Amino acid sequence: MYVKNYRDVQSEPGGADGLTVRWVINASQGATNFAMRVFELEPGKESPFHKHENEHEAFVLAGGGEIETEEETAKLEEGSVIFVPAYVNHRFRNTGLDVLRIIDVIRFPIALP
Amino acid sequence: MYVKNYRDVQSEPGGADGLTVRWVINASQGATNFAMRVFELEPGKESPFHKHENEHEAFVLAGGGEIETEEETAKLEEGSVIFVPAYVNHRFRNTGLDVLRIIDVIRFPIALP
Numbered sequence: 001m002y003v004k005n006y007r008d009v010q011s012e013p014g015g016a017d018g019l020t021v022r023w024v025i026n027a028s029q030g031a032t033n034f035a036m037r038v039f040e041l042e043p044g045k046e047s048p049f050h051k052h053e054n055e056h057e058a059f060v061l062a063g064g065g066e067i068e069t070e071e072e073t074a075k076l077e078e079g080s081v082i083f084v085p086a087y088v089n090h091r092f093r094n095t096g097l098d099v100l101r102i103i104d105v106i107r108f109p110i111a112l113p
Numbered sequence: 114m115y116v117k118n119y120r121d122v123q124s125e126p127g128g129a130d131g132l133t134v135r136w137v138i139n140a141s142q143g144a145t146n147f148a149m150r151v152f153e154l155e156p157g158k159e160s161p162f163h164k165h166e167n168e169h170e171a172f173v174l175a176g177g178g179e180i181e182t183e184e185e186t187a188k189l190e191e192g193s194v195i196f197v198p199a200y201v202n203h204r205f206r207n208t209g210l211d212v213l214r215i216i217d218v219i220r221f222p223i224a225l226p
Contacts, residue, residue, distance in 0.1 A: 001180070001182050001184075001185060001187065001195070001196065001197055001198070001201060001203065002194075002195070002196040003180065003187035003188075003189070003193055003194070003195050003196075004193070004194055005190065005192045005193055005194070006172070006192050006193075006194050007192055009194075024172075024194040025170045025194055025196045029196045030168070030196060030198050031168060031170065031196060032168065033146070033147065033168065033220045034146065034147055034170065034218065034220065036170045036172070036194060036218070055143070055144060055145065055146065057138045057144065057147065057149045057218065059119070059137075059149070059172075059216055061174075067114070067116065069114050071114075072114060074114065074116035075116075076116070077118065079118045079119050079120055080116055080117070080118055080119075081115075081116070081117055081118070081119050081122075081137040081138055081149060082114070082115070082116050083114065083115040083116075083138045083142045083143060083144060084114055085114070085143050088114060090114065103172055103216065105147065105149070105170065105218050107146045107147065
Protein backbone atom coordinates (compact mmCIF):
# COMPACT_ATOMS: atom_id res chain seq x y z
CA MET A 1 0.00 0.00 0.00
CA TYR A 2 1.15 3.52 -0.72
CA VAL A 3 -0.22 6.66 1.00
CA LYS A 4 1.17 10.18 0.58
CA ASN A 5 -0.17 13.72 0.51
CA TYR A 6 -0.11 15.02 -3.05
CA ARG A 7 1.57 18.23 -1.81
CA ASP A 8 4.63 16.14 -0.89
CA VAL A 9 5.07 14.94 -4.47
CA GLN A 10 7.47 16.96 -6.62
CA SER A 11 5.78 19.33 -9.05
CA GLU A 12 7.11 19.30 -12.64
CA PRO A 13 6.52 21.33 -15.79
CA GLY A 14 3.28 20.07 -17.38
CA GLY A 15 4.04 20.66 -21.03
CA ALA A 16 2.44 24.08 -21.45
CA ASP A 17 2.97 27.62 -20.18
CA GLY A 18 1.55 27.95 -16.65
CA LEU A 19 0.88 24.21 -16.33
CA THR A 20 2.50 21.96 -13.72
CA VAL A 21 1.91 18.31 -12.87
CA ARG A 22 2.48 15.99 -9.94
CA TRP A 23 2.56 12.28 -10.83
CA VAL A 24 0.98 11.11 -7.59
CA ILE A 25 0.42 7.44 -8.51
CA ASN A 26 2.42 5.81 -11.26
CA ALA A 27 4.28 2.59 -12.09
CA SER A 28 6.79 3.52 -9.36
CA GLN A 29 4.06 2.92 -6.78
CA GLY A 30 3.07 -0.39 -8.35
CA ALA A 31 0.28 0.80 -10.62
CA THR A 32 -0.07 -1.38 -13.69
CA ASN A 33 -3.15 -0.06 -15.42
CA PHE A 34 -3.61 3.66 -14.94
CA ALA A 35 -1.82 6.66 -13.45
CA MET A 36 -3.13 9.52 -11.29
CA ARG A 37 -1.76 13.04 -11.77
CA VAL A 38 -2.64 16.38 -10.15
CA PHE A 39 -2.44 19.26 -12.62
CA GLU A 40 -2.31 22.95 -11.75
CA LEU A 41 -3.05 25.54 -14.41
CA GLU A 42 -2.49 29.22 -13.67
CA PRO A 43 -5.21 31.87 -14.23
CA GLY A 44 -5.55 32.91 -17.87
CA LYS A 45 -3.61 29.90 -19.14
CA GLU A 46 -4.70 26.94 -21.23
CA SER A 47 -3.32 23.58 -22.25
CA PRO A 48 -2.72 22.91 -25.96
CA PHE A 49 -5.34 21.07 -27.99
CA HIS A 50 -4.33 17.44 -27.90
CA LYS A 51 -5.73 13.94 -28.21
CA HIS A 52 -4.56 10.45 -27.38
CA GLU A 53 -5.72 6.88 -27.60
CA ASN A 54 -6.34 6.70 -23.86
CA GLU A 55 -9.60 7.89 -22.40
CA HIS A 56 -9.19 9.94 -19.26
CA GLU A 57 -11.19 10.74 -16.18
CA ALA A 58 -10.72 13.93 -14.23
CA PHE A 59 -12.06 15.73 -11.14
CA VAL A 60 -11.79 19.47 -10.43
CA LEU A 61 -10.41 20.05 -6.94
CA ALA A 62 -10.36 23.85 -7.03
CA GLY A 63 -10.74 26.81 -9.34
CA GLY A 64 -12.89 27.60 -12.32
CA GLY A 65 -12.46 27.15 -16.04
CA GLU A 66 -13.64 25.25 -19.05
CA ILE A 67 -12.80 22.27 -21.18
CA GLU A 68 -13.10 22.61 -24.92
CA THR A 69 -13.36 19.99 -27.64
CA GLU A 70 -13.86 20.57 -31.37
CA GLU A 71 -17.60 20.25 -30.81
CA GLU A 72 -18.38 21.77 -27.43
CA THR A 73 -17.20 23.75 -24.43
CA ALA A 74 -18.17 22.83 -20.88
CA LYS A 75 -17.83 24.90 -17.72
CA LEU A 76 -15.63 23.54 -14.92
CA GLU A 77 -16.05 24.23 -11.21
CA GLU A 78 -15.01 22.60 -7.95
CA GLY A 79 -16.54 19.12 -8.00
CA SER A 80 -16.82 18.75 -11.77
CA VAL A 81 -16.10 15.27 -13.07
CA ILE A 82 -14.90 14.95 -16.66
CA PHE A 83 -14.76 11.99 -19.03
CA VAL A 84 -12.87 12.46 -22.29
CA PRO A 85 -13.19 9.51 -24.69
CA ALA A 86 -10.24 8.20 -26.69
CA TYR A 87 -9.11 10.27 -29.69
CA VAL A 88 -11.19 13.35 -28.80
CA ASN A 89 -9.22 16.57 -29.15
CA HIS A 90 -9.51 18.60 -25.94
CA ARG A 91 -8.07 21.57 -24.10
CA PHE A 92 -8.35 22.90 -20.53
CA ARG A 93 -8.58 26.64 -19.81
CA ASN A 94 -8.44 28.53 -16.51
CA THR A 95 -10.97 31.36 -16.63
CA GLY A 96 -10.88 32.11 -12.91
CA LEU A 97 -8.71 34.18 -10.58
CA ASP A 98 -7.15 31.24 -8.74
CA VAL A 99 -5.26 28.14 -9.79
CA LEU A 100 -7.30 25.45 -11.55
CA ARG A 101 -6.39 22.19 -9.81
CA ILE A 102 -7.46 18.94 -11.43
CA ILE A 103 -6.99 15.26 -10.65
CA ASP A 104 -6.48 13.42 -13.90
CA VAL A 105 -6.45 9.66 -14.28
CA ILE A 106 -5.24 8.11 -17.51
CA ARG A 107 -4.73 4.57 -18.70
CA PHE A 108 -1.28 3.21 -19.53
CA PRO A 109 0.45 3.68 -21.90
CA ILE A 110 0.33 7.45 -21.88
CA ALA A 111 0.65 9.42 -25.10
CA LEU A 112 1.96 12.92 -24.54
CA PRO A 113 0.59 15.93 -26.47
CA MET B 114 -17.25 14.32 -23.62
CA TYR B 115 -19.11 14.17 -20.33
CA VAL B 116 -18.97 16.87 -17.62
CA LYS B 117 -21.11 16.92 -14.47
CA ASN B 118 -20.75 18.03 -10.86
CA TYR B 119 -20.43 14.97 -8.63
CA ARG B 120 -23.10 16.43 -6.33
CA ASP B 121 -25.64 16.01 -9.15
CA VAL B 122 -25.03 12.27 -9.34
CA GLN B 123 -27.41 10.10 -7.31
CA SER B 124 -25.95 8.82 -4.04
CA GLU B 125 -26.49 5.11 -3.32
CA PRO B 126 -25.84 2.76 -0.39
CA GLY B 127 -22.13 1.84 -0.47
CA GLY B 128 -22.27 -1.66 0.97
CA ALA B 129 -21.58 -0.83 4.62
CA ASP B 130 -23.25 1.04 7.47
CA GLY B 131 -22.68 4.79 7.04
CA LEU B 132 -21.15 4.41 3.58
CA THR B 133 -22.61 5.90 0.40
CA VAL B 134 -21.27 5.99 -3.13
CA ARG B 135 -21.79 8.06 -6.26
CA TRP B 136 -20.70 6.36 -9.51
CA VAL B 137 -19.56 9.54 -11.23
CA ILE B 138 -17.88 7.97 -14.29
CA ASN B 139 -18.82 4.50 -15.44
CA ALA B 140 -19.57 2.48 -18.57
CA SER B 141 -22.73 4.61 -18.98
CA GLN B 142 -20.52 7.60 -19.74
CA GLY B 143 -18.41 5.61 -22.22
CA ALA B 144 -15.63 4.49 -19.89
CA THR B 145 -14.10 1.20 -20.98
CA ASN B 146 -11.17 0.70 -18.63
CA PHE B 147 -11.83 2.12 -15.20
CA ALA B 148 -14.59 3.74 -13.17
CA MET B 149 -14.53 6.75 -10.84
CA ARG B 150 -16.62 6.78 -7.68
CA VAL B 151 -17.01 9.29 -4.83
CA PHE B 152 -17.45 7.59 -1.46
CA GLU B 153 -18.70 9.24 1.73
CA LEU B 154 -18.15 7.53 5.07
CA GLU B 155 -19.80 8.93 8.20
CA PRO B 156 -17.80 9.73 11.35
CA GLY B 157 -17.01 6.64 13.44
CA LYS B 158 -17.83 4.25 10.60
CA GLU B 159 -15.64 1.89 8.64
CA SER B 160 -15.85 -0.20 5.50
CA PRO B 161 -15.51 -3.99 5.81
CA PHE B 162 -12.15 -5.64 5.18
CA HIS B 163 -12.19 -6.66 1.56
CA LYS B 164 -9.89 -7.39 -1.37
CA HIS B 165 -10.27 -7.72 -5.11
CA GLU B 166 -8.20 -8.44 -8.15
CA ASN B 167 -8.30 -4.81 -9.25
CA GLU B 168 -5.80 -2.34 -7.91
CA HIS B 169 -7.31 0.98 -7.00
CA GLU B 170 -6.24 4.56 -6.71
CA ALA B 171 -7.93 7.02 -4.37
CA PHE B 172 -7.74 10.66 -3.29
CA VAL B 173 -9.10 12.12 -0.04
CA LEU B 174 -11.25 15.17 -0.77
CA ALA B 175 -12.28 15.95 2.80
CA GLY B 176 -12.23 14.59 6.32
CA GLY B 177 -9.80 12.52 8.34
CA GLY B 178 -9.35 8.83 8.90
CA GLU B 179 -7.18 5.87 8.19
CA ILE B 180 -6.77 2.95 5.85
CA GLU B 181 -5.84 -0.40 7.30
CA THR B 182 -4.36 -3.48 5.67
CA GLU B 183 -3.32 -6.73 7.36
CA GLU B 184 0.19 -5.31 7.66
CA GLU B 185 -0.11 -1.59 8.29
CA THR B 186 -2.35 1.39 9.04
CA ALA B 187 -1.90 4.77 7.35
CA LYS B 188 -3.38 8.12 8.33
CA LEU B 189 -5.66 9.86 5.82
CA GLU B 190 -6.18 13.60 5.49
CA GLU B 191 -7.37 16.01 2.82
CA GLY B 192 -5.01 15.57 -0.12
CA SER B 193 -3.89 12.02 0.66
CA VAL B 194 -3.42 9.80 -2.37
CA ILE B 195 -3.75 6.05 -1.89
CA PHE B 196 -2.64 3.11 -4.01
CA VAL B 197 -3.91 -0.32 -3.02
CA PRO B 198 -2.38 -3.20 -5.03
CA ALA B 199 -4.43 -6.12 -6.26
CA TYR B 200 -5.46 -8.75 -3.70
CA VAL B 201 -4.48 -6.65 -0.67
CA ASN B 202 -7.10 -6.76 2.07
CA HIS B 203 -7.99 -3.21 3.10
CA ARG B 204 -10.48 -1.17 5.10
CA PHE B 205 -11.26 2.56 5.39
CA ARG B 206 -12.16 4.16 8.72
CA ASN B 207 -13.43 7.66 9.53
CA THR B 208 -11.75 8.84 12.73
CA GLY B 209 -12.79 12.49 12.34
CA LEU B 210 -15.83 14.57 13.19
CA ASP B 211 -16.90 15.22 9.59
CA VAL B 212 -17.67 13.04 6.61
CA LEU B 213 -14.68 11.29 5.00
CA ARG B 214 -15.06 11.93 1.26
CA ILE B 215 -12.87 9.94 -1.11
CA ILE B 216 -12.50 9.69 -4.88
CA ASP B 217 -11.87 6.09 -5.76
CA VAL B 218 -10.83 4.86 -9.20
CA ILE B 219 -10.94 1.17 -9.97
CA ARG B 220 -10.27 -0.89 -13.05
CA PHE B 221 -13.03 -2.88 -14.76
CA PRO B 222 -14.32 -5.44 -13.98
CA ILE B 223 -15.19 -4.50 -10.43
CA ALA B 224 -15.35 -7.10 -7.69
CA LEU B 225 -17.61 -6.10 -4.83
CA PRO B 226 -16.69 -6.79 -1.16
